[in-house]
Amino acid sequence: MGRRSDHTREELHAMIVREGHRQLSEVGFARFSAREVAKRIGYSIGTIYNVMGSLDALMLAINGHTLDLWRAALEDRLAGQSENRLAQAIAAYFDFASHHRHAWTALYDFRLPENEVPPPDYTARVTAITDVVVREVAAALPPARRAEAQPLARSLLATVHGHCFFALNGTFRLLGETDPLAAALARVEDAISAH
Template sequence: MGRRSDHTPEELRALLVREGHALILERGFSRFSAREAARRAGYSVGTIYNVFGSLDGYLLAVNSHTFRLWSVWLERALDGVPHEGTARIEALVRAYFSFAAEHANAWMSIYDHRIDRETEIAKEDVAAREGLTAIVDREVGQWMGTGADDAATRRLVRSLIATVHGHCSLWLSGSYALMNEDDPAGQALSRVLEVLAAQQRS
């Protein structure tokens, strides 16, 4: 089973993350098996604990991979979109929804994996999460003329993300359809634009 000499530590980590991510996409969080992910990589489940320290550490790394893919998805959605008007804000919101739709199991795994708040998260995992938020900070900061590092803008961005996330989560779960609403992305965008317009007026 084991192939310890086949990979460097960095290659092994990347291999296990790729296999874990592929399995999450296929099965979803509730049916995820670290043992199966390790088997597909050609290693025993003990290797995962040796590399990541714990199952939580492994799942954090797998979910961080999703965050990195998500960041690339947003940047591609923004590529070539003009800075005039609200086009880039609209592109961001709609890309949030399209990524979640195309990677539903991996997207939901980010939020299904709950860890103790005191759990220490590896620097590379923190960076993956912050990288995604930084894109939104940048775009909203540019639109408002405040810059990405403005404290008030950063607080606003996190509230806007929560708004969009709520709409998206209800949509993927099917709850939005039960409310007889058929355009959650459009409604999320409307709420975001309303808030941004109000901020500009204040």
């Protein structure tokens, strides 16, 4: 039986997200279990649902934590860099994905039902990380083309993501690509040069 009054609701929320993230990072989205999270923190599954509201809300909280970690890693990588910042951002993308593979893929594997939209705090976390990318793309463009940074950044994110995903799942190895990061950098440089 769980320790029903040992922690405040806020403490429980933090414990659940922390343990959920740890477990997700270890076993991946397909094998993730809210029941196992409850067991590991010493509470019942009912407590998880009482605090989080639903499994979807739990996954959004865990994925939000991953986004926070990712943004911090990206900003840390860019801190103090004055040259090749876009290349550093792309390398940070690959590094984060490879070091947090299960948590990173869960960002894309988990989906809300079609008729539901993510809560504003989750959307803000997604926007915060994409804003970093838009900022770096804008800085790489000539001043007259900086208004194009946002749509270009979305396309470049898709390009980098595809290269990273193919690198992690072995597809590039099958295709004979030996340096997916360099290939992603080349495609991004091509797109920036075209602008």
